[in-house]
Amino acid sequence: MSIRVKLFIFIPILVILLNIVAFVIFQSGKLVQDSYHIMMERVLLYKQISTETKDNLLVLNSYIINQDDHSYKQYYLHKEKLEKLRAKLEKEKTTNIGDIQIENYDQMIQSFLDSEMAVVSYLKLDDFDSYLLRYEEAEKIAGFIQEEGQNMVDRELSYYQPIYHDIINYSRQINQLGIALFLTTTLLSVVIAIWMSRSISIPINRLVEKAQQISKGNLNIETEDVAKANDEIGILGKAFHQMLKDLKHYISQHFQVLESKRLVKELELKALQSQINPHFLFNTLNVISKLAYIEGAEKTSDLTVTASNLIRYNLRKLDQPVTLRDELHHIKEYLTIQKARFQERVHFEYDIDESVLNQIIPCLTLQPILENAFVHGIENMESDGEINIVMKDEQAYVYIKLSDNGNGMDETIKQKLLNYMSEGENGYSTRKSTGLGTINVFKRLYLFYGEEMKIEIDSNKGVGTSIIFMLPKLS
Structure with missing residues (x-):
């Protein structure tokens, strides 16, 4: 009333x-x-x-x-x-x-x-x-x-x-x-006078108290109690509640943008720290490749070209998206180098749906996951190491699954990775990797796709690990 x-x-x-x-x-x-x-x-x-x-x-x-x-x-x-x-x-x-x-x-x-x-x-x-x-x-x-x-x-x-x-x-x-x-x-x-004055003054006093708390920077307050009445004060309370909700949403969006920029800069810095004069190294590898080809060492030449392409891809700006086709080509270059390193100890399987390769994805997203699969999963295996890469169309999503049959991970690490937005560390990386940790990859995907993106981890000690991405379709 x-x-x-x-x-x-x-x-x-x-x-x-x-x-x-x-x-x-x-x-x-x-x-x-x-x-x-x-x-x-x-x-x-x-x-x-x-x-x-x-x-x-x-x-x-x-x-x-x-x-x-x-x-x-x-x-x-x-x-x-x-x-x-x-x-x-x-x-x-x-x-x-x-x-x-x-x-x-x-x-x-x-x-x-x-x-x-x-x-x-x-x-x-x-x-x-x-x-x-x-x-x-x-x-x-x-x-x-x-x-x-x-x-x-x-x-x-x-x-x-x-x-x-x-x-x-x-x-x-x-x-x-x-x-x-x-x-x-x-x-x-x-x-009646007391009742009417209380029905007006008490909600207004609550609004004043909450406005004072908001002015002090405390946005984690409940405002639903001032929006329950059916009079003009209730309408004012509902508007106040919606304003606070919108304010939180805008601050969250602004924070995500800042976090995305900060994360990209951090990843670029770490990528640069992991490289020793990459442009000089890229030019040097090109010279070595041509020299090996002249000398008849074709495998060495091909491997050098692969390493050169890998470095050149890493020199891209991390805040610019690429297609899933580019990312797949990049991880194949990476796996070629790992194949030369591990020889018959590891083999790779691909299940790729060509219709999803135009999907837009952040640069350097899948290669760090595979690198961790080698470092933490199959590096110490003497034989029968497996890496499986699956990319399929799942209606409104692009389904990506990266699997290994390595050591697996315990539940603590798994939960830490899944709580990636609350983690401040890179997580699940060592000094042997590129430094682009799994948590950072998850954060970049979340900031790129939003809450519609889904991540699942299926891992058991001694059995292996599967990381699954359900990415909203973008092109």
Whole structure:
């Protein structure tokens, strides 16, 4: 999950939870407020009706005494107020259908208003006895209204008292729930904040630590742990891991190029050290060959020419590749000289597929292997020495096998040769050889062909040694 998705999910969740807490608390307060408002409206209505009834009686009395327009207007205004209050009571009667007390209370107010109007009417007719009777009736009804109003107030307070306690208890529970929700959301927000900060800061700190190690030259560090996340930090970690992998690859390639150049120079130096003024020797051998031919020593002349060709091939630059045909011709020249030296003690067998002779191969690759076969394998044999050379086409590879039936080698030497890229010595060569050791040959082949090249060694003490090359096809 990406950091952006995390923010879009968890922040709205926290906001929603906090809004729920605020809404619950608001609704609880609103419920209490509405209930209290209803109760207070009724109580105030009853109180206002009682007060206005009393005021109506007073202004009526003032009108009876003064009988002027001002007193009449005051009476009429208070009468309208009382009628408006009665209209509000009518609404309460509609809301509470079947409430007898409200019905009786309403009838009392109506009777009081009727009595007042009758008093005014009889007063205008100068009917003293009638308006006095109606005034006494109005006074009596006003007293009933005030008494019943107080009873209605007491009834409302008694009715709403348990409801009020229930509301208070409910409000207390809601408040407790609100506090619990507030604490929960607070704790949840802290946990989410810590989790999100750790999911961002910890991988970044790991990247910083690994970058610091790389800046100090330590490339052998594990970076896969910072590339496991599925967010933007994980993408950054994967890119960092790939960059380190590519850096190692480029450094390895650069090292191989440097190692190849160093090895070629080293081999050239050793080849030069093993020669005593080779150009002078090459010219001298040519003179000896011609002199032997003039004197009739044809075998000596041929052998001298062979040695001359061998030296001339060795004068090639080692960093320039040759064809397998050239290398085969060179080793045949070399074996011709060895045949003259060992006579019937050794014989050679060839199994050559002509189709592979155009394969490109580093110069002086096979001759050092055969030289070691003589030095370490069959030099001390009195007879029946064998050297076998096989070159075949194996699909994507060129198969080369160089074998002897000499002394063989133990497992330690074999493993040392196969671990040629970690060996610093030339290995498996003596002062009697050209100095181009087997390990150096293996290194040059590896640097030339890369990891696709395969080398195998089959050797047993007292049985012989076979060195097999599987070379990727090049032309």
